[in-house]
Amino acid sequence: MKILITGGAGFIGSHTILEILEHTDWTPISLDSFINSEPRTFDRIKDITGTEVKNYALDLRNLEDCRQVFEENEFAGILHFAALKAVGESVQKPLLYYQNNIQGLLNLIDLQMEYGVPHHIYSSSCTVYGSAKELPVSESTPSGQAESPYGWTKVMSEEILKDIALSSESLNVLALRYFNPVGAHSSGKLGELPKGVPNNLVPYITQTAVGVREKLTIHGDDYETRDGTCLRDYIHVTDIASAHLAAMKHLLEGKQRAPFDFINLGSGIGVTVKEAVDAFIKVNQVHLNYAIGPRRSGDVAAIYADNTKALSVLGWKPIRDLDEMMRSAWKWQQELGRQSL
Ligand code: UFG
Numbered sequence: 001m002k003i004l005i006t007g008g009a010g011f012i013g014s015h016t017i018l019e020i021l022e023h024t025d026w027t028p029i030s031l032d033s034f035i036n037s038e039p040r041t042f043d044r045i046k047d048i049t050g051t052e053v054k055n056y057a058l059d060l061r062n063l064e065d066c067r068q069v070f071e072e073n074e075f076a077g078i079l080h081f082a083a084l085k086a087v088g089e090s091v092q093k094p095l096l097y098y099q100n101n102i103q104g105l106l107n108l109i110d111l112q113m114e115y116g117v118p119h120h121i122y123s124s125s126c127t128v129y130g131s132a133k134e135l136p137v138s139e140s141t142p143s144g145q146a147e148s149p150y151g152w153t154k155v156m157s158e159e160i161l162k163d164i165a166l167s168s169e170s171l172n173v174l175a176l177r178y179f180n181p182v183g184a185h186s187s188g189k190l191g192e193l194p195k196g197v198p199n200n201l202v203p204y205i206t207q208t209a210v211g212v213r214e215k216l217t218i219h220g221d222d223y224e225t226r227d228g229t230c231l232r233d234y235i236h237v238t239d240i241a242s243a244h245l246a247a248m249k250h251l252l253e254g255k256q257r258a259p260f261d262f263i264n265l266g267s268g269i270g271v272t273v274k275e276a277v278d279a280f281i282k283v284n285q286v287h288l289n290y291a292i293g294p295r296r297s298g299d300v301a302a303i304y305a306d307n308t309k310a311l312s313v314l315g316w317k318p319i320r321d322l323d324e325m326m327r328s329a330w331k332w333q334q335e336l337g338r339q340s341l
Pocket residue numbers: 085087125126127151179180199200201202204216217218219220230231232273296299303
């Protein structure tokens with residue numbers, strides 16, 4: 001049974017391919033243009049699993065190019081990860097974000113419908129909740145709010161998928177709203193490879209510890225949280241990956257009641273920036289140069305997930321804790337050395 005993974009060389013896509021190879025008999029086929037990733041990721045996957053994954057180096061913005069993927073394969077389902085995801089960059093380049101994340105999605109759905117692929121798992125984000133007033137955020141928390149063009153592409157994509165799934169006889173869509181995916185595969189041979197200067201906390205921490213960056217700046221310590229730094233819900237990327245297997249099985253077994261649904265993927269635990277930094281230092285016994293700086297614009301003070309729907313609907317819960325996230329992220333950075341994209 002073939003499953004199409006768009007963005008298979010990306011952070012979450014590549015870890016999901018690993019989970020598929022390690023725990024199922026599915027054949028993952030990837031579509032990744034390498035716009036924000038590198039071909040070597042597939043060598044790393046081969047090193048770990050012994051399996052060569054077929055990738056089509058195509059861009060979803062070009063529908064006719066991508067038709068080849070559907071002509072050559074019959075898919076049981078699609079895991080759609082391919083998208084741009086840097087919040088700040090999306091403010092500078094909104095057209096690029098709408099073209100990639102929306103036009104790419106429209107083309108993919110167009111092909112999916114034409115070739116009759118029934119199941120679609122969509123990579124969404126807690127960004128659709130905007131700045132939620134009540135915590136933790138559950139799926140009944142109002143969404144449809146976003147604070148960046150990137151965030152709007154996630155809100156709009158969910159709406160597009162909902163409308164199309166509701167109007168279709170045959171399409172089932174499940175959107176998974178990720179909180180903050182971090183960490184790396186336990187082997188230390190696969191992890192996140194950010195392009196240029198990382199925006200996200202954990203790659204910034206590991207690059208600082210390895211000496212690529214001089215110093216980590218903690219963006220603000222005057223928020224209304226227990227230590228003044230922002231609070232987030234960090235979740236191990238392998239747990240996120242395993243949720244995709246559970247989600248795809250859920251659709252394949254016909255267990256989803258409505259054509260469109262959405263589920264939070266978080267640990268359910270709020271961790272402050274300072275606590276994350278302390279955990280990294282303690283678990284890895286390394287020095288980290290850091291200082292408190294001003295707030296970063298666009299940051300919400302606190303957000304974390306109510307993850308009970310994932311357990312009740314998918315039977316999934318995260319099993320890797322913050323220490324494991326920090327240990328594996330550091331193991332991966334050591335494997336990578338000073339290399340970045
Ligand atoms: N942070 C620092 N220093 C850094 C980097 C980050 O202090 O160098 C802080 C941020 O200010 C924030 C926390 O670490 O308080 C986490 O920041 P990230 O950039 O790692 O993650 P965000 O919570 O900002 O972003 C995540 C996803 C986005 C999504 C957003 C929705 O990466 O895709 O959540 O809230 F849009």
